[in-house]
Amino acid sequence: MDFLRQTLVIARKDLRAELRTKEAINAALAFSIVILVLFSFAFDPGEQETVEMSGGLLWIVFAFAGTLVLNRSFAREVPNDCLDALVAAPISGAALFLGKALANFVLVIAVELVSLPVFGIFYNVHWTGQIWSLLLVLALGTWGLTVIGTIFSALTVNIRLRELMAPLLVYPMLIPALMSAMKLTMDLIAGKPLGGEDEVWLRLLVAFDVIFTALSLVLLETVLVG
């Protein structure tokens, strides 16, 4: 019970701080929409090829935009040495990680949900056909991105070039999750329901989320204190 309460306290604190400044969410949202619009000029929306690759494009944009939110996760604790106060507090590393990951998830998914209609319009994609399945894939892919981004935000919090280092570490780790999310999204946009040959990708995405969530919950304390 304590664990859940502390997790929610951390998540609420991060969301409140972000909603007051809107630093990360504004940057991520602007980046996501601008890149989607710019890429739409490079590809002909009427082409079947564009529709086929749009799922991949969408996840690349989400991954880059998400990093803008995730980089700030532990960097937010650096001014005033707030991280010291959290490390000194009687909360487990797992609760701290999960609280931060939950707040990041909410912020990243909000950016994605606003970007989706823009994507649909500019790429002439009918993304609402399999909406519930698409939302499931979106949630699973975003959780994978959030977990990796949050733990690497903690790992790089005391590094001077953390804005550069975090993405360099995050993207290679994300390859399995991104590949799965891209493949599933492409098929859902093409009108194929989940299941069949896509099931293996869905399983990979779920396994990725479970494994890296468990690892991060266990490792955060070591990452922060040594």
Add this chain to the structure above:
Amino acid sequence: MSAVAAEGVWKFYGDYPALRDVILHAEPGACLALIGRNGAGKTTLLRIIGGFSKAGRGQVRIFGNDPRDTETRRRVGWIGHGISVYDELSALENLSLFGRLYNLPDPQKSAMEWLERTGLERVKDGLVREFSRGMRQRLAVARAFLHQPSVLLLDEPFTALDDRAIAVLQRLLREALAEGRTVVMSTHQLREALELATHVALLNRGKIAFHGARTPQMLADPGWVYAHYDEA
């Protein structure tokens, strides 16, 4: 049982030993002033005692337990170089947040009580980023005392404080000591620290050069310990 005990603590940064076989004890109710020149290892030692980093060799105990134990952390208050409160939150939100993290029965009430004790009740809803430096420091003091810790670890607590904040901190520390709490503070402000201290430890290049009770002689001449025990 000592409130704080460091037993043979070494800390290496690469090959450089920042702390060398540090043995230190602070009994319950004692106020230990940790003094030494810049780079002597005061902050490194305090951070190990506070559980922020680990000793390379040796061990630290707080009431016989590991500093990273959850129950131990509940009994420790910390003031470091930063104020450790959030600029984007109000004073009340900051203290309520830490009250919840320390699982206080009524975080809001405790927060209000400490805002009053530090003279910040009138700005309770103001965002910390709008506070003056002195107000921010008083809020940091309130955060450290909020959960009534048995052990207070203070790293240069008087540095950059205005007169009012120094007075508030000294009053709160006197009250804490009278209640039997233990204080370990690193400082360069010898006069303020020695007025409160019951014991003094001098660190020189990572080694304890002196550790003992504070004497009236030290109070009369704050530089006395340096003059007699600090190697150049």
